[in-house]
Amino acid sequence: xxxxxxxxxxxxxxxMLSCKRKPDISPEATFDAAWKIMDEHYCYFRERDIDWKGVxxxxxxxxxxxNGPFELFDLIxxxxxxxGDGHVNLITPLGVSSxxxxxxxxxxxxxxxxxxxxxxxxKDYRTAGDLVYDTIGDVxxxxxxxxxxxxxxxxxxIDLYFQNCKGIIVDVRSNGGGDMSLASRLAASFFKxxxxxxxIRHKLSSKHDDFxxxxxxxxxxxxxxxxxxxxxxxxxxxxxxFSATNSFVSAMRLAxxxxxxxxxxxxxxGLPLSNELPNGWxxxxxxxxxxxxxxxxxxxxxxxxxxVHQTEDDIANRRDPLVDYAINIIHAEELNxx
Amino acid sequence: MRRIKLLILLLLASISLYAQNxxxxxxxxxxxxxVGAGGVSVYDPQLSSSVYRGFSVTVEGxxxxxxxxxxxxxxxxxxxxxxGRVLNESHTAAMQHLRGKFxxxxxYMYRHDESGWKxxxxxxxxxxxxxxxxxxxxxxxxxxxxxxxxxxxxxxQFGFMTVPAGSAVKELGIHYSVEFPLIGxxxxxxxxxxxxxxxxxxxxxxxLARFASLHNCWEADGKLTLSLGFKKFIMSMSFVHDNSLLVxxxxxxxxxxxxxxxxxxxxxxxxxxRMNIQ
Numbered sequence: 001x002x003x004x005x006x007x008x009x010x011x012x013x014x015x016m017l018s019c020k021r022k023p024d025i026s027p028e029a030t031f032d033a034a035w036k037i038m039d040e041h042y043c044y045f046r047e048r049d050i051d052w053k054g055v056x057x058x059x060x061x062x063x064x065x066x067n068g069p070f071e072l073f074d075l076i077x078x079x080x081x082x083x084g085d086g087h088v089n090l091i092t093p094l095g096v097s098s099x100x101x102x103x104x105x106x107x108x109x110x111x112x113x114x115x116x117x118x119x120x121x122x123k124d125y126r127t128a129g130d131l132v133y134d135t136i137g138d139v140x141x142x143x144x145x146x147x148x149x150x151x152x153x154x155x156x157x158i159d160l161y162f163q164n165c166k167g168i169i170v171d172v173r174s175n176g177g178g179d180m181s182l183a184s185r186l187a188a189s190f191f192k193x194x195x196x197x198x199x200i201r202h203k204l205s206s207k208h209d210d211f212x213x214x215x216x217x218x219x220x221x222x223x224x225x226x227x228x229x230x231x232x233x234x235x236x237x238x239x240x241x242f243s244a245t246n247s248f249v250s251a252m253r254l255a256x257x258x259x260x261x262x263x264x265x266x267x268x269x270g271l272p273l274s275n276e277l278p279n280g281w282x283x284x285x286x287x288x289x290x291x292x293x294x295x296x297x298x299x300x301x302x303x304x305x306x307x308v309h310q311t312e313d314d315i316a317n318r319r320d321p322l323v324d325y326a327i328n329i330i331h332a333e334e335l336n337x338x
Numbered sequence: 339m340r341r342i343k344l345l346i347l348l349l350l351a352s353i354s355l356y357a358q359n360x361x362x363x364x365x366x367x368x369x370x371x372x373v374g375a376g377g378v379s380v381y382d383p384q385l386s387s388s389v390y391r392g393f394s395v396t397v398e399g400x401x402x403x404x405x406x407x408x409x410x411x412x413x414x415x416x417x418x419x420x421x422g423r424v425l426n427e428s429h430t431a432a433m434q435h436l437r438g439k440f441x442x443x444x445x446y447m448y449r450h451d452e453s454g455w456k457x458x459x460x461x462x463x464x465x466x467x468x469x470x471x472x473x474x475x476x477x478x479x480x481x482x483x484x485x486x487x488x489x490x491x492x493x494x495q496f497g498f499m500t501v502p503a504g505s506a507v508k509e510l511g512i513h514y515s516v517e518f519p520l521i522g523x524x525x526x527x528x529x530x531x532x533x534x535x536x537x538x539x540x541x542x543x544x545x546l547a548r549f550a551s552l553h554n555c556w557e558a559d560g561k562l563t564l565s566l567g568f569k570k571f572i573m574s575m576s577f578v579h580d581n582s583l584l585v586x587x588x589x590x591x592x593x594x595x596x597x598x599x600x601x602x603x604x605x606x607x608x609x610x611x612r613m614n615i616q
Binding site: 025033036037040041043178179180181184200202203204205212215216217218271272273274275276277278279280282287288 | 386387388426427428429430431476477478479480528529530531532534535537538539540545
């Protein structure tokens with residue numbers, strides 16, 4: 001064979017290697033990819049007692065009857081909803097699927113309308129990123145709406161604003177979560193010393209029950225956003241406190257001078273990850289399970305120290321009993337802020 | 339940890355030996371630096387179950403030397419740094435891909451010359467430092483995946499060259515070089531281990547280091563090159579592949595290809611430097 005023929009053949013092989021393969025975006029391929037991603041990466045099949053192959057047997061035959069993207073979306077969303085996990089979402093340009101079963105049957109325990117009455121914050125409260133803050137009498141109040149934009153500099157100004165306050169209310173009700181490291185660092189602000197506050201595991205393979213040994217997570221004041229370790233603090237929770245907020249509350253259970261007041265949190269103890277389907281839709285799911293310091297899973301929520309709910313009468317009387325209770329605790333257990 | 343320390347000591351000892359010998363390495367066969375562009379295919383199961391493909395740019399250095407009095411013993415040093423911006427199949431997510439490699443091989447060369455063509459085979463061992471960083475900001479708590487490896491490898495290179503008569507082309511060649519790790523240390527998270535976990539849990543970064551050898555690492559990192567050598571520069575087209583049959587970073591080995599397709603990089607490179615035809 002002449003040398004130049006070898007070159008031509010090799011060039012052709014290289015060009016073939018670089019050819020772009022068209023993805024299979026059929027409903028069958030999209031459904032199968034969604035099922036497989038969950039099968040290999042989702043971390044709570046056992047805790048939720050889910051037979052995922054059985055779920056496939058129920059929903060896979062329905063793909064043949066699917067007509068158009070909306071029906072395919074609805075079918076995959078219905079399959080995912082069997083998990084009842086707030087961290088499982090199908091995220092697409094045509095909509096986002098989510099499970100609501102984890103909070104539907106619980107009291108709301110939060111009304112911004114009541115909280116912005118003159119008895120509480122009034123209308124002239126301050127906002128800094130995800131933080132809404134003001135004083136209610138001699139108590140500092142911070143509402144953390146999300147763990148996405150919580151900065152050290154904002155907290156330094158808030159600290160200045162709260163310098164004469166007897167204690168702080170950290171209201172994380174209806175906070176859907178965000179950046180775990182921000183939640184950890186805010187929690188660390190209330191700790192005097194490095195404390196074991198939880199455990200984490202990860203999957204070792206695609207098998208449903210193949211996990212690493214629990215590895216300890218410490219909350220370390222060296223990573224704190226601000227030094228509030230001597231402050232009396234009450235954390236307000238409700239069922240819609242989810243994900244990173246759930247982990248925040250789990251850690252705060254062990255903070256000195258801290259009381260958790262409200263309803264059980266919404267859970268979402270699994271660190272969520274996202275992946276994509278061949279047609280570009282995104283699939284989010286719980287991938288890394290987390291536990292409290294007692295090694296109990298926090299996937300199904302964290303119980304408060306004191307369970308307080310907002311009743312219909314409270315709403316009619318325009319009262320927020322959780323805030324009222326928190327103020328009473330702070331007044332009863334007043335500490336020197338220095 | 340003891341084995342990792344031993345490995346690092348061996349690497350340092352080998353480098354110092356090379357430094358001592360370098361005074362004798364006077365005859366440079368190839369000493370070039372080049373830039374290139376092409377396409378890259380990335381599969382990173384830490385971040386996605388999809389293949390990402392896209393454009394990449396490469397900076398590459400290749401240096402081949404042998405002793406003046408012994409043209410059977412060769413040193414091959416190669417450096418390569420490439421960056422790619424890659425997209426998933428449906429073009430809804432983008433990943434930044436950075437890959438680097440430094441490899442130093444010492445080999446025995448077999449040569450066969452005929453009029454008009456020649457064959458070169460090199461076999462030996464190499465020390466390799468390589469790393470990959472993929473950044474995909476879709477996941478809040480797991481935005482990146484990195485993998486750094488220090489390895490002692492088997493090294494093989496095959497070359498077939500012709501010298502076209504009556505043209506400006508000094509040499510027309512095809513080369514294939516491959517490294518397959520024998521022993522090493524890898525710094526990478528487990529399958530399913532998030533970066534939040536690495537940051538927050540007690541073992542921290544120390545948990546990333548793991549010993550890799552043939553018991554848990556079967557890998558072939560190869561490069562196929564077509565080159566046109568002119569008097570002062572070389573034009574080449576190369577395909578780089580890095581295929582793992584057994585991924586060294588997972589605690590429980592799971593047999594699978596790094597990807598169904600060939601995961602790798604195809605690039606066109608222009609090298610400038612010195613080339614002495616041997």
